[in-house]
Structure formats: structure tokens, C-alpha cells
Amino acid sequence: MGLGRVFRRSIRFTFRSKRRFLVFLLIFAIVSTIVAFNVDSIDNLRTDELLKHKGVIVRRANNATITYGQGQALYNDILDYTEKPNSSVTLDQSMMYTFSDIDPRLRIFNLDIHNPWLADFAKPSLLDEGRYPRTANEILVPAGSLQHRSISLNNESYEVSSELAVGQMLNFKSPTGDEINLKVVGTFDGSNLGMTNPSKQLWLFMDQSKYEDMLSLFGLTQTQNARVHQLSFVVDGLILVPSTYDQVGILNQQIQTMLEDKTTYGDFRNQPDSLPAPQTKRTSKNITVFLGFTIIGGVLLSTLFAYLISRFRRREIAILKAMGYSHSSVRISLIGELLTTSFSGFFFGLFVAQLLLFDWVKFDFSTLIRLPAIGIAFLIMVVIAFPGMVLTSRRVLSVSPAEAFRDN
Amino acid sequence: MSMRIILEGNKLTKTYRRGRSEVVNAIQDVSLKVYEAEMILLYGPSGSGKSTLLNLLSGLDKPTEGEIKFMGDEISKLSEKQLTDFRRKYVGFVFQSWELIDHLTAVENVEVPLYPSEINSAELRTEAIQILRRLDLYDREHHYPGELSGGEQQRVAIARALIKTPKVIFADEPTGNLDETTGNMIMRLLKTVCRRGTSIIIATHNEQLKEYADRIIRLKDGQMGG
Numbered sequence: 252m253g254l255g256r257v258f259r260r261s262i263r264f265t266f267r268s269k270r271r272f273l274v275f276l277l278i279f280a281i282v283s284t285i286v287a288f289n290v291d292s293i294d295n296l297r298t299d300e301l302l303k304h305k306g307v308i309v310r311r312a313n314n315a316t317i318t319y320g321q322g323q324a325l326y327n328d329i330l331d332y333t334e335k336p337n338s339s340v341t342l343d344q345s346m347m348y349t350f351s352d353i354d355p356r357l358r359i360f361n362l363d364i365h366n367p368w369l370a371d372f373a374k375p376s377l378l379d380e381g382r383y384p385r386t387a388n389e390i391l392v393p394a395g396s397l398q399h400r401s402i403s404l405n406n407e408s409y410e411v412s413s414e415l416a417v418g419q420m421l422n423f424k425s426p427t428g429d430e431i432n433l434k435v436v437g438t439f440d441g442s443n444l445g446m447t448n449p450s451k452q453l454w455l456f457m458d459q460s461k462y463e464d465m466l467s468l469f470g471l472t473q474t475q476n477a478r479v480h481q482l483s484f485v486v487d488g489l490i491l492v493p494s495t496y497d498q499v500g501i502l503n504q505q506i507q508t509m510l511e512d513k514t515t516y517g518d519f520r521n522q523p524d525s526l527p528a529p530q531t532k533r534t535s536k537n538i539t540v541f542l543g544f545t546i547i548g549g550v551l552l553s554t555l556f557a558y559l560i561s562r563f564r565r566r567e568i569a570i571l572k573a574m575g576y577s578h579s580s581v582r583i584s585l586i587g588e589l590l591t592t593s594f595s596g597f598f599f600g601l602f603v604a605q606l607l608l609f610d611w612v613k614f615d616f617s618t619l620i621r622l623p624a625i626g627i628a629f630l631i632m633v634v635i636a637f638p639g640m641v642l643t644s645r646r647v648l649s650v651s652p653a654e655a656f657r658d659n
Numbered sequence: 660m661s662m663r664i665i666l667e668g669n670k671l672t673k674t675y676r677r678g679r680s681e682v683v684n685a686i687q688d689v690s691l692k693v694y695e696a697e698m699i700l701l702y703g704p705s706g707s708g709k710s711t712l713l714n715l716l717s718g719l720d721k722p723t724e725g726e727i728k729f730m731g732d733e734i735s736k737l738s739e740k741q742l743t744d745f746r747r748k749y750v751g752f753v754f755q756s757w758e759l760i761d762h763l764t765a766v767e768n769v770e771v772p773l774y775p776s777e778i779n780s781a782e783l784r785t786e787a788i789q790i791l792r793r794l795d796l797y798d799r800e801h802h803y804p805g806e807l808s809g810g811e812q813q814r815v816a817i818a819r820a821l822i823k824t825p826k827v828i829f830a831d832e833p834t835g836n837l838d839e840t841t842g843n844m845i846m847r848l849l850k851t852v853c854r855r856g857t858s859i860i861i862a863t864h865n866e867q868l869k870e871y872a873d874r875i876i877r878l879k880d881g882q883m884g885g
Contacts, residue, residue, distance in 0.1 A: 253775040253776050253777055264762055566758065570752070570758050573717070573719055573746065573752055574746065574819075574823075575746040575747025575750070575772065652746075653714045
């Protein structure tokens with residue numbers, strides 16, 4: 252009860268010493284905001300930009316037709332190359348993206364909804380509206396997709412169309428009566444796919460499992476009907492580590508050599524130009540350096556905080572000790588103040604940052620620093636505050652209660 | 660006056676090292692006894708060793724030589740933790756500049772010494788208010804130190820010392836920052852506290868306080884005399 256009361260009171264009293272509280276609140280708010288921005292940037296690299304940093308994309312040349320067999324051959328050969336014992340490239344993820352025309356008005360594409368960033372043409376950051384599919388019967392459509400219905404009236408046939416919207420259900424029935432229901436949960440900017448006239452054909456993007464169900468519903472097979480439009484490979488290793496970028500370069504080189512054989516693999520082209528490795532490498536380096544400085548700065552700041560607090564409160568600490576406060580009681584009172592100030596600063600800084608980042612015109616929440624990044628930034632702040640706490644404790648222990656009486 | 664000895668210092672010496680070679684004898688061979696409900700004045704000029712002696716007797720510091728007994732038990736050889744316990748249980752302090760915490764109200768300042776204790780918060784608040792009222796601080800409980808006069812602040816400081824019902828109160832120049840009238844009022848108050856059974860040891864160089872003391876111990880250059 253006693254130490255708990257000391258802790259609770261120290262939190263309450265922190266807000267009372269207004270000037271000291273506001274100064275440190277502001278400093279912690281600035282540091283927290285910088286940390287949160289940094290972590291958010293790195294989180295972006297971890298997800299949306301991951302393919303750009305540690306991946307290689309192989310696409311079909313302009314509207315070339317790549318058969319499933321050709322695509323599969325290249326895909327398997329690249330996997331075989333990376334699995335060789337002496338290979339200097341290790342893969343983390345890979346995916347072959349195909350599409351199939353169900354009929355002239357409907358084309359379906361496969362996705363891996365669990366690794367959305369592997370599909371650079373339909374990744375979460377390209378979403379216009381809605382969200383990324385979470386279950387197999389949820390789908391994406393390119394923005395502006397039209398759905399078609401044929402209507403017969405007085406023996407004349409009419410085409411009517413309307414724009415597909417988020418939340419709309421699509422129902423597909425086979426001649427034998429089997430059916431599949433799909434729900435549109437998001438629209439995305441499909442310009443990466445070279446869509447020139449989306450009204451000609453409806454394109455639906457779905458998880459691999461539902462894609463296969465759709466093919467089977469309409470009596471089609473991958474090998475005969477599917478065409479390959481992209482292969483994505485992500486090498487193993489951490490972003491921000493140079494060897495990861497070396498692997499990307501080696502894999503790119505190898506694929507370039509393989510693609511000279513157009514008869515086996517079809518008219519593919521890899522995307523070395525879309526991977527400005529030196530630039531991304533530089534970005535990652537900058538972020539590492541910035542994060543390093545932030546952490547070092549944060550540690551210095553919390554150390555300075557500890558130093559100033561124990562200096563400002565030196566006499567008060569001596570008096571508390573003289574009155575019979577144990578080391579742990581004094582320590583808890585200071586830690587209460589440090590925690591209150593640093594956490595208040597963190598949340599205040601974050602709140603201001605979110606206000607600044609929020610797109611008030613579109614009322615768009617996607618511009619905000621995301622929850623995982625906030626969580627990681629919070630952990631970093633705790634780590635940063637730790638040396639300050641240790642130092643505060645040490646300095647508190649060094650204050651002698653005899654300082655309570657000045658020599659007269 | 661009761662003849663029960665509360666505190667006893669025998670042949671106390673405290674030496675400090677100043678720089679590498681110079682040794683300063685802050686207190687040298689000082690012996691004294693403090694009886695229950697006795698007010699003692701440690702009188703001497705600045706640098707005479709009054710504060711050092713207060714530090715030793717109150718368990719804030721340890722003597723280089725000699726022994727200190729509190730109610731018959733030797734305290735000069737206790738560990739830091741045991742000394743902290745001793746101060747928490749038996750000792751109250753009144754400082755020259757009151758040393759109240761600025762951002763705490765009067766009643767909270769009085770409660771501070773007992774925050775780490777197991778006393779229920781409501782009881783603690785009642786007790787603190789009662790003590791403040793006993794010291795004529797009606798309706799000042801929720802004022803901050805900056806809103807109180809010097810005399811009122813010193814009474815809050817005395818209330819803070821009294822809340823633990825200490826056996827001994829150590830006061831360092833308790834009237835040093837007060838005008839004569841207020842200083843006399845504070846001394847009368849301390850005298851009343853003393854009559855109720857608490858021993859009080861006051862370090863001062865103010866000659867006018869002598870009239871309140873039961874006994875005066877003169878210090879000069881770290882030694883008793885006069």
C-alpha cells in the first residue's frame with residue numbers, strides 16, 4: 252500500500268509542477284514523433300515496399316501471351332537455381348501470378364491474400380477504396396470496373412452496365428447449378444496492369460484457392476486455360492542489411508541470363524529498371540542512420556532528463572530521505588514522474604502527428620501512423636527511457652540525507 | 660522535566676577530508692545527553708559544527724569516533740537501511756527554509772512523511788488536517804506554500820514533523836527566515852510541542868532563542884564549551 256501510494260501520488264504530482272512537466276512533455280513529444288515516423292517508414296518497407304527492396308519481378312512483355320507451361324518452367328528453374336547448395340541466393344517468398352478468361356467478358360486473376368505485398372500490381376497501398384481481402388470469397392476489382400448484364404426486351408438484346416462498388420456481391424453459377432459468391436471489398440488503381448479499357452472486360456482479383464474454384468466451376472484448368480503475367484521473388488534477409496541487396500543483384504543477373512531463352516519461357520522480361528537498387532539501398536541507409544541517431548538521441552535525452560530531475564529535486568530527495576523515505580520509495584517517486592512525463596509526451600506527440608498526417612479533405616485514415624508502428628515506437632520509447640530510469644535510480648541513491656541540513 | 664534519557668552522544672568526533680591531505684575536525688570529543696521533553700539549543704557561530712552534530716544525532720550521518728544511543732540502543736553502528744527506519748519511526752525535522760514541496764498543498768506536505776507507510780489514506784488526511792488545525796492553520800489546508808506567509812509555512816513544516824509523533828525533533832535555524840514576532844510565535848509553538856513530551860534539539864546562532872531553551876550547548880570550532 253505504501254509504495255503504491257507513493258507511486259500514485261508521484262504521478263498526480265507530476266502534473267502539478269507545470270513548468271517542469273511541460274518542458275519535458277514537449278521534448279518527449281518531439282522525440283516520440285520522430286521515432287513513430289521512423290518506425291512507420293520502416294514498417295512501410297516491411298510491407299508495401301518490401302518487393303521493391305528485396306524482390307525481383309518478372310513480367311510478360313507488353314501483352315505477350317505466356318502459357319502456364321512456359322511460366323511454370325521459368326518459375327521452377329528459378330526456384331531450382333536458388334535451392335542449389337552453392338547458390339548465394341536464398342528465397343523467402345515467391346508467387347506465380349496468372350489469369351484466366353472465363354469468357355470474353357470476365358477475366359479472373361489470382362492473389363495471395365496472406366502476402367499482399369508480393370503483388371506489386373494490386374498491393375494494399377494501391378487501394379482506392381475499401382480494404383484488402385481477408386477471406387477467400389472477398390475480391391478486389393480495379394477502380395472503374397463495370398459489371399455487365401444482358402437484358403432481352405421485345406426480342407431485342409440490350410447491354411446495361413453499372414460500376415462495381417465496394418460491398419457488392421457477385422454470384423456465379425455453373426451450368427450444373429454449382430455456385431460461387433464473391434464480395435467486392437476493395438477497388439485499386441489498376442494502371443500497373445496496363446488496363447486500357449476496363450469496360451470491355453470485367454477483371455476480378457481473388458485468392459488462389461477461390462481462383463482455382465472458379466476455374467473448376469466453369470470447367471477450365473490451370474494448365475490449359477491460365478496465362479502467366481508475373482512472377483515475384485523475394486530474397487531472404489533483412490532490409491537495411493547490405494547482403495540482402497547483393498542477393499537481389501545476383502538473382503536479377505541470373506534471371507536476365509535465363510530470359511535470353513525465349514522459346515522455353517516465352518516473352519518475359521525482368522524488371523531491373525523498376526528496382527533502383529542503389530536508390531532503395533540509400534533510402535534504407537538513411538533510415539538506419541536516422542533511426543540510429545534517434546535512438547542515441549533518445550537515450551541521451553532520457554539520461555539528461557534523469558540528470559536534471561535528480562538535480563532539480565536533489566534537495567527534495569535529501570529531505571525525503573531525512574524523513575525516512577527508503578531508497579525504493581524515493582526511486583519509485585522519481586520513476587513515477589519519469590514514466591508520467593515520457594508516456595504523456597509519447598501520446599501527446601503521437602496525437603499531434605496524427606492530426607497533422609490526417610487527410611481532412613478526403614477524411615482518409617490510411618495516411619495515419621498505423622497501430623503496429625505505434626506499438627513498436629512505444630516499445631522503443633520504453634527502451635530509450637530505461638537507461639534514464641537506471642541512471643535516475645543511481646543518482647538518487649547517491650544523494651545523502653545529510654544534505655537536508657545546510658551548514659550554517 | 661522527566662529525567663528519562665532519550666538520546667545520548669558519547670565522545671563524538673567527526674572528521675572530513677578536504678582535498679587530498681587536509682583533515683577537518685568538524686566535531687571533536689562532544690558528549691551530551693538529551694532528556695525526554697527537553698528543549699536543547701545547540702548554539703554557536705557559523706562553521707562551529709552545529710549542523711554536523713544535528714546530522715550525527717539524527718542518524719543522517721555516522722560519527723568517525725564515539726557512540727550514539729537512542730533510548731539505550733546504539734544507533735551509530737546501524738546500517739543505512741536501519742538508520743532510515745530509525746528516522747522514519749522516531750525523528751522529525753524542521754528546516755531553516757521550511758523546505759516544503761512547492762506543488763503540494765499544505766495538507767499534502769504534512770502527509771508526505773507517511774506516504775510510504777501502511778496508514779490508510781483517509782485516516783492520514785484526517786490526522787494531517789487535525790494537526791494543521793492544532794497549529795492554528797484553519798482553512799489553509801489546501802493552499803500551496805507560495806500562498807502562505809513565512810510563519811504559516813514554518814507551522815506547516817512543524818506539522819509535517821509532528822505527524823509521525825516523533826520522540827525527537829531536530830530543528831535547524833527554525834526562525835532564521837522569519838521576523839522577530841513570527842519567530843517568537845514559532846518558538847512558543849515548539850515549546851508547547853516539547854511540553855507534550857517531544858524532545859527538541861535546535862541548532863541556531865540566534866541568541867534570542869536562549870530564553871526558550873531548557874539547556875544550551877555552546878559549540879565553537881567543533882568542541883563544546885561555555
